[in-house]
Structures are given as structure tokens and as C-alpha cells.
Amino acid sequence: MLISAVTTALAVAAVIGVIGYRVFAGVGSGAATMTDGTVMLPKGAHVVSTTIGDGRIVVTLDIAGNSEVRIFDLKTLQQTGRLRFGTEQ
Numbered sequence: 001m002l003i004s005a006v007t008t009a010l011a012v013a014a015v016i017g018v019i020g021y022r023v024f025a026g027v028g029s030g031a032a033t034m035t036d037g038t039v040m041l042p043k044g045a046h047v048v049s050t051t052i053g054d055g056r057i058v059v060t061l062d063i064a065g066n067s068e069v070r071i072f073d074l075k076t077l078q079q080t081g082r083l084r085f086g087t088e089q
Contacts, residue, residue: 039059039072039077039079041061042061042063044063044064045061045062045063046061046063047059047060047061048060048062048067052074055073055074055075056071056072056073056074056080057071057072057074057077058070058071058072059071059072066084066085066086067084067085068082068083068084069082069083069085070082070083071083
């Protein structure tokens with residue numbers, strides 16, 4: 001019985017330790033961080049849609065009738081990618 005009680009106490013302590021680590025290690029990350037900034041778009045561009053996820057902001061633009069997707073880093077607001085769509089000829 002003593003071995004069973006010690007094993008159970010160790011398991012409970014391990015679970016509480018993991019929960020405590022997750023709570024205190026998560027401070028300052030995610031939605032708690034606030035960033036202000038301005039992203040310049042080409043003249044005549046219209047924002048069709050935006051999506052936020054996985055540390056990125058994805059913006060779909062309509063530029064003179066052509067669709068383009070731009071990807072920005074959520075923390076720095078720096079552009080990390082661009083995807084242009086065209087028609088086959």
C-alpha cells in the first residue's frame with residue numbers, strides 16, 4: 001500500500017508541475033501581445049478578406065481586377081510571402 005500511495009503522489013505532483021509550467025510559460029505570448037502598425041498597399045488595391053492564424057495575417061487583395069494574397073508575420077507585420085493569381089493562355 002505504501003508503494004501505491006507514493007506512486008500516486010508522484011503522478012499527481014507531475015500533473016500539477018506540467019500544468020504550472022504551461023500556465024507560467026505561456027505568459028506574454030499569443031493574444032496578450034499588442035502590435036500597432038501600418039501596412040502600405042498599392043494604389044487602387046481593395047482588401048477582399050483577411051484571416052489570422054498560426055502567427056500570420058493573410059490578406060486577399062483585388063488589384064486592378066487581379067487577385068493577390070499577401071502573408072504578414074503577426075508580431076512584426078513584415079510581409080513574408082505573396083501569391084499572385086493569373087489566367088492561363
